[in-house]
Amino acid sequence: MTLVLTRKLLWAIVTLIVASVVVFLALEIVPGDPAQVMLGINATDEAVEALRRSLGLNRPPLERYLSWISGMIVGDFGKSYTYSVPVWELFIDRVTVSLPLALLSLFISAAIAIPVGVYAAARRGSAADTGIMAISQLGIAVPNFWLALLLVYVMAIWLQLVPAGGFPGWEAGVLNGLQSLLLPAIALGLPQAAILSRVTRSALLETLGEDYIRTARAKGLSRRATLWKHALRNSMIPVVTIIGLQFAYLLAGTIIIENVFYLPGLGRLVFQAISLRDLIVVESIVMILVATIIIINLLVDLAYFWIDPRLRRRGAR
């Protein structure tokens, strides 16, 4: 098992290095000059040049790449050109919105999908199963930003139940904060729930069809006990995989939803930073996200070992 882990770690590091080169190169060829953007149309050429110098943009690319990378290794992610605060601070600011949002929508997704999926599997072929499958099929097809639009107009503007958008900051109270994350979390979570419920159902059906379950049933265990005791745990691998994927997606892939609800999250930070050509912010935040996704994948792998003892033995071999 340690061997497997070491190998995975090594590859993770290689992945990070390659990713950093790709991100850096991509942003090198993005047209547009950050200094020019910051100073606006009427700035004189010398003022732009002075700013470029003070931002260190006049240094050769290789030098900038190396100083960026060496900085990151010791935990210095650079300083935002536009906000002139450390990128790390911006990241912390934003992640306190994005992370709770991702967790909340993941929670909504799992809280709906797993019971529904189990229920459908347990009553396979029934009208309820067919109905659930049909609804989930529809749910997968709904783009989350369209759902978000509809939710804003129904819940926030017609019924005025929740704020239409914005984020008051956690200083305004946990409840207020959660309240403004609720609609975006639902808009993100429901389509995910549709996918997850189908995964849960089919994973469960697959395990229920396997020999040891039949054996357990033959040994006289009740249907319900079989389901809960054996089948569910063993069908968790695909479910955990999907949850891991969804989490990674939710953490960074919520740009559109963050725009609909004007939440100050990570996705929107990067989106804005790209249009302002705040390159260092884009580079560093994307790298942090890539690293996070790699770590999540590692954790998902670890979860396999925990869930399935057979894998543990195989890994040790």
Place this chain on the structure above:
Amino acid sequence: MSKLRRIAVAALMTTALMPMVEASTALAAKTSLTMGMVLEPPHLDPTAGAPAAIDEVVYSNLFEGLTRIGSKGEVLPGLAERWDVSEDGKTYTFHLRKGVKFHDGTDFDASDVKFSFDRARAEESTNAQKGLFAGIENIETVDPATVKITLKSAAGSFLFNLGWGDAVIVAPESAEGNKAKPIGTGPFKFGNWVKGASVDLVRNDAYWGDKVSLEKATFRFISDPAAALSSMLAGDVDAFANFPAPESIPQLKADPRFKVVVGSTEGETILTTNNTKPPFNDVRVRRAIAHAIDRQAIIDGAMFGLGTPIGTHFAPHHPAYVNLVDRYPLDLEGAKKLLAEAGHPDGFKATLKLPPPSYARRGGEIIAAQLRKIGIELEIIPVEWGVWVPEVFKGKDFDLTIVSHTEPQDIGIYGKEGYYFNYTSDAFNDVMAKMNSETDEAKRYGLMGEGQKIITEDAVNGYLFQLAKAGVWNAKINGLWENSPIQANDLTGVSWSD
């Protein structure tokens, strides 16, 4: 006093007090204001950057200058209580207010004024309006409450210029930190900045002047027009000085909860044409385009009716404006004929680079459809400002673009060498030279009118409309500016009724 009576009195007093308590809680709820803004400032130091968003948060609220600009564009005393101007108009003596403190507790005096202006004038300064200080010859601190500024030559606009956000007074102790944590002398001090979301200002109880009635002002940044509308309708935002979704204005106007004020701006929105690039170097092509443009359709379609058609590069509300809207009436046949004369009987292909504002993106789509009718196929290329400035404005690499020129009375750009639309006209330059040496206002206006006619005759650019500005706010708010003579959201006089 019997026990019963005591109880009765207590009960009476409680009931008497109850409405008061309620009233005061109602009042307490109305001492904060959330103002929506489209763009977030990159930082909060108005002396170190051009973005208008900086001034829109801090001007007059957090930072003050020697003079300040009032809601009608008038010059008012600011940190300078009064001033004397020498006979030759070159020397200004400012008498400063006493007892003024910066938000960090340090005292304001003449040395801060000298520091601020010297800093702005310095070679390594990143002040976006260095030109404001270029005329300063010398700054002298006579005593802690008096500053004497000598100019190289007399300049009538000097007092107005000192009212700009770029000329506010900062303290040497805190100047470097102003970008992230601004320290000024204003009636509000910096509270908190949630990057990407909002900036909070809180009342400065140690303010030298009249205390403001708002305890807290929040600027919330909402760039998305849809989000702006929903936040306004849901009451998350109390006011927008410049509402980004013109399509929603009729709906907001009809809603008694809101007050909508449509004002004009100094923004001439034009279809900028690259005058040296074929086929646009042929005046017949440019005139054909002018004949093919239906301005009212653009105003209705892109701005939902907000905006005034213009026929030249001048603001219609200015007394020197000449109405040339009918110089090129909508005439597709005439346009086609002009194109044919210019050697393009079947039209041609060109590009149209569009910056992000909706006037440009939507207006561009409409213009592309209008020009298609005379055979000109435009490829629409949306660009961000970060690309527009170096490519179009500096690099002049474009055929057509749409942009609003927001500087006041900026017809002079048509005489500027190397300006991005590459127009040169000796006739125009002569008129401008005459105007600049003319002191009689009526004659100046006459010459401005001539200049307008020349550029319209040459159809330098497609003249579309004067950009309107729609302010939307809760009907219970008093004291917000209806016009914006300078970029600012001055909240010092704002209060809630009831």
Place this chain on the structure above:
Amino acid sequence: MTPDLAPPAQHFWSRALANRSFFVGFIITAVVVMMAAVSYVWTPFDVTELNIAGKLKAPSTLHWFGTDHFGRDIFSMIMVGARNSIAVALVAVIIGIGIGVPVGCWAAARGGFLDEALMRGNDIIFAFPALLSAVMITAVFGPGAINAIIAIGIFNIPVFARLARGAALALWTREFILAARVAGKGRALITAEHIVPNMANLIIVQGTVAFALGIIQEAGLAYVGLGTQPPFPSWGKMLNEAQTMMSFAPHMAIVPGLAIVITVLGLNLLGDGLRDVLDPHLSRERT
């Protein structure tokens, strides 16, 4: 020949039409494709023609789905927009299959370090947050349909590469492949002759799923202004334009949204149906 898993053609159609998912999905997809095809020769109104005076009209007998803020006929725009959605998503799938499947097969055939390296390359793509990367790609190359295709296509590559590799690895252990190897056939030949035909069904099924996803992704990119550019209509852009007008012209937001939902639903049903029909072994109620 090998014991091919694919059933003969006539057999396929009779079984397919009996499958409810396939039937419904096929009909929906066919209607959408037909709409797109017809739009080349006929639409009720010209989608490049603006009629500002007739803007924001609610659905009527003249304009079935109403008009937008420029007075364009929304039904016509949906028809032409279908072309755009289909083209972008389809080409993105072709990129995914065209690069992903060879890479996956090659990795499986060679094994060892090459396999590991190729699959890690996949992981690197997977590690990038897809939408953010799409935003970066369009920032580098400028917004537009072609760049949207590239951005979506790149993220299809690892999906197909993994799938192909997994399927190929399983096939390499099968007796008929061993027989071919014993007969002296090279790895490349075996891959071309036996491996690829036998994973075709799997690829087709995954292809429909990726196609459906591509339509949502394209709409998302267009929604944030990075996809297809005007004057060509696109469903995502229509939604974006509808946003601020939702309270007085809800049809502008509802119609394109429904178009996306119905198309994606149709494709997903088609994919499910195909899986059941093409490969009875796989039909054990997977998602």
